[in-house]
Amino acid sequence: MDLKSYFNQLTTKERELQFGRKAADPLRHAFDVKRVVHAGMNGEMVPPPLAQKTWQDLMHQKVQGHPTQMAYFHIPFCKTKCLYCGFFQNGTDQAAEDAYIKRLIREIEMDAALPRLSGAPIQAVFIGGGTPTSLSPENAGRLLSTIQNCLPLANDYELTLEGRIHDLVPEKMDVWFKNGVNRMSLGVQSFNTEVRRAVGRLDDREEVLRRLQTLSSYNQCSVVIDLMYGLPLQTQEVWQDDVKTLVDSGIDGADLYQLDVFEQSDLHVYIQKGKLPPAATTQEQSAMFSFGKNYLEAQGYKRLSYCHWARNNRERSLYNTQARCGTHLFPFGCGAGGHVDGLSTMLERRLPAYQAAIDQGRKPLMFLMRQSPYAPLAEVIMGQMNQSRLDLQKLIRMEPRLKGLEFLGSLWEEYGLWQDNGYLYQLTEAGQFWQVNMTQTLLESVEHLLGGSSQIHQKKVAAQG
Structure with a gap:
């Protein structure tokens, strides 16, 4: 299913949660709330x-x-x-x-x-x-x-x-x-x-x-x-x-x-x-x-x-x-997180468990996860969006099936969230405020276009409304 067809089959509530809405004041009303703390993709847990x-x-x-x-x-x-x-x-x-x-x-x-x-x-x-x-x-x-x-x-x-x-x-x-x-x-x-x-x-x-x-x-x-x-x-x-x-x-x-x-x-x-x-x-x-x-x-x-x-x-x-760009990050210490060569980890968060692992000569892994196969694309998206821009043509050169993201390019330009400068999309002030939501939607759209996933992630991170 292409992205436009997926968009059209969502309920109004789902559509506005994931893609936002056209509003007279997009800075305030393009979305209702922030839906994730940090944008990201799910991986596969190593047993x-x-x-x-x-x-x-x-x-x-x-x-x-x-x-x-x-x-x-x-x-x-x-x-x-x-x-x-x-x-x-x-x-x-x-x-x-x-x-x-x-x-x-x-x-x-x-x-x-x-x-x-x-x-x-x-x-x-x-x-x-x-x-x-x-x-x-x-x-x-x-x-x-x-x-x-x-x-x-x-x-x-x-x-x-x-x-x-x-x-x-x-x-x-x-x-x-x-x-x-x-x-x-x-x-x-x-x-x-x-x-x-x-x-x-x-x-x-x-x-x-x-x-x-x-x-x-x-x-x-x-x-x-x-x-x-x-x-x-x-x-x-x-x-x-x-x-x-x-x-x-x-x-x-x-x-x-x-x-x-x-x-x-x-x-x-x-x-x-x-x-x-x-x-x-x-x-x-x-x-x-x-x-x-x-x-x-x-x-x-x-x-x-x-x-x-x-x-x-x-x-x-x-x-x-x-x-934000997927740079290799070696973790040390109780509760540290990191990611190296396609593997993400969180170290033990409880001091006794952390100390026991070190005393036994082990890396104190709480879990180890293989990153999504689409992680290289996600890293480009997250790195660029963190700089308030997106080079969609670069993504399409990396993976031609991402041409389907052009639907988002037009949609969010209509919503006042970014502007096409002839080379790439530059986020407007409204887009900069809502960039975490936009980035998460871009990642979900990549998963949909390449793997058929239709997940909408929402975490309760804005209890203030």
Whole structure:
């Protein structure tokens, strides 16, 4: 069935969920809600008894060609749990942290000796969590020096340490910069003290700005923050002040993220019980997105991807940009995810299971999955859509049957979601806001055209409406 015939046989509700609608204001109303957190395709699970051998066979293979490679390290500890967060695993505990870093270093040493990892440079390293900056100076130094000594880092590598403002103290920063950290990504979310305190952030506006200034004064790294739009108590005026304060701070870049209120999150529970006012609706968030985009463009910021912005050339956002393109990503640590040579994995999320696997000399795989046979096409689509464009003719050259996507080209141009510039489709402002929905539909359309699948994925990621 061609894509137009498939489109016509859907109910109105299904059609608008998957393909959107024509609206007078597509920024607000092309879709009702965001339907996935990240666009993607399903794969095929490797049977658990075969997972360890399959992974080890891959890691013992020599590298083919000159692939771009990255590494992700997960630190599963936080001092506090933010209400909106879906990544909390464990509270901070020094004994648990010491034991964990010992195992994490052992995992790095085991994998670093294998040909698949050691045979090509690592362009980007991301230490995420959790709250990596919560590590003691001693443990941070041990981990960072191991990364430096064991991984084949490229000369121009990016090493990002993720964390929170409260940890920006000299005894920690000295260790980070002595051991190769050249990019700091900090979860500010909002500069407004009332908004920050409502969702569990510790420091007030003045302290946030003071510590950012101290970090910048080291002149040792790119300083980047996360700002989130749509938080409870964060009115349009508060959001506008957040973006203006970002620019005034002079730091190197920022990520502007849309708040997703998950139905099972603490934030949703607080809102339902009346402990916090409602978060912004998706339609209200669209206005926030528009302001942030237009203000940063007017201030001369360079857009690196859908939500990443750079004030200067020091900020590259290599990891975040490459992660959307299917770049090989080696995972380390409890709860880390990665994908290498057509295999995707998630490592054990429970500390006891993770530590037991390391003690037994095994990669702590929670599961291993073979990626979709259409993954190379999906990676092109996701990488381009993350840059607010789609080269449909390139896809058709890769797979002629994707000529059927021309139906979407015309449809979404009519809906005001993108424009054909004669070479490729450029997303409009409305298309940029809804690009996750559009990307998921493109992937589902590829599966339909090449494999006959008719799935419509929807996850409950917008409980705010």
